[in-house]
Amino acid sequence: MTWSVGAGLDGKGVIVTGAAGGIGRAVAEAFAQTGAKVMAVDLDQAKVDEVVAGLAGSGHIGVAANLGDLAGHAGLVAQARAAFGNLYVLAHTAAVLRRRKSLDEVTEEDWDFQNDINVKATFFLCRTVANAMVEQGNGGRIILFSSQGWWTGGFGGSLPYAATKGGVTTMSRGLARTYGPHRITVNCISPGQIHTPMLLTDLPTEVYENMKKQTPLGYVGEPADCAGPVVFLASDHAAYITGSTINVSGGFLMY
Numbered sequence: 118m119t120w121s122v123g124a125g126l127d128g129k130g131v132i133v134t135g136a137a138g139g140i141g142r143a144v145a146e147a148f149a150q151t152g153a154k155v156m157a158v159d160l161d162q163a164k165v166d167e168v169v170a171g172l173a174g175s176g177h178i179g180v181a182a183n184l185g186d187l188a189g190h191a192g193l194v195a196q197a198r199a200a201f202g203n204l205y206v207l208a209h210t211a212a213v214l215r216r217r218k219s220l221d222e223v224t225e226e227d228w229d230f231q232n233d234i235n236v237k238a239t240f241f242l243c244r245t246v247a248n249a250m251v252e253q254g255n256g257g258r259i260i261l262f263s264s265q266g267w268w269t270g271g272f273g274g275s276l277p278y279a280a281t282k283g284g285v286t287t288m289s290r291g292l293a294r295t296y297g298p299h300r301i302t303v304n305c306i307s308p309g310q311i312h313t314p315m316l317l318t319d320l321p322t323e324v325y326e327n328m329k330k331q332t333p334l335g336y337v338g339e340p341a342d343c344a345g346p347v348v349f350l351a352s353d354h355a356a357y358i359t360g361s362t363i364n365v366s367g368g369f370l371m372y
């Protein structure tokens with residue numbers, strides 16, 4: 118075995134969702150540097166095109182899709198297989214957060230919106246991807262994004278988002294059990310505070326400053342801090358890791 122963080126990924130087909138977002142973009146860039154072929158998926162075509170234009174290597178594609186449209190999942194997977202000849206990795210970073218000031222401000226629509234994208238779409242996308250991997254017969258890697266809220270339960274108006282991330286972690290374990298016999302691993306990354314549009318939206322400055330103080334490593338993480346663990350989980354070196362939730366929080370929480 119050659120020891121390198123991206124071992125085994127050269128030429129492999131990878132779908133990165135949320136690829137125009139903070140973490141998704143860093144994940145797409147990291148995969149491209151391993152020699153993998155990236156399908157960058159996000160809501161806006163111009164934005165995914167821009168991401169793809171910045172990737173190392175060639176043969177990557179950008180696809181605009183709303184993952185809340187479950188009927189579109191099969192087409193995405195088919196497009197990746199047709200473009201790359203195989204689909205080996207799903208790195209699913211796309212998610213939504215509605216941070217309300219208090220629990221009483223949360224509406225039913227907030228609840229449904231976050232659940233539809235973060236939980237429901239994740240389940241159906243994973244199932245479609247895993248079925249394609251089973252058909253290919255070469256195993257695969259599914260990497261989902263949870264959050265520290267999975268562990269803490271969130272607080273006040275962020276509780277519904279935290280609950281969706283609990284759903285993601287739980288789901289990852291059930292998927293890992295279901296697809297393990299096909300050598301498909303399913304793991305989660307649980308980021309702490311990472312400097313992205315999602316973190317910064319509606320976030321008071323003093324809360325941001327407090328985050329730094331409460332983080333033993335002393336800074337708010339960068340998207341690249343999450344990209345390395347994602348590539349590792351997709352690599353040959355992580356072949357025996359499944360059902361894990363990896364804590365990438367600078368020590369903000371320790372578990």
Ligand SMILES: NC(=O)c1ccc[n+]([C@@H]2O[C@H](COP(=O)([O-])OP(=O)(O)OC[C@H]3O[C@@H](n4cnc5c(N)ncnc54)[C@H](O)[C@@H]3O)[C@@H](O)[C@H]2O)c1
Pocket residue numbers: 134135136137138139140141158159160182183184185209210211212213234262263264265307308309310311312313314315316
């Ligand atoms: N940034 C943090 O501090 C933090 C902390 C914990 C967990 N996370 C998780 O990490 C992941 C990435 O977060 P981020 O900070 O990069 O967020 P981000 O908002 O920067 O990026 C998310 C991307 O997902 C896309 N997206 C949203 N809904 C979509 C849909 N229906 N279809 C297709 N694309 C859609 C958005 O357009 C956006 O580009 C998310 O799952 C998030 O919950 C982030």
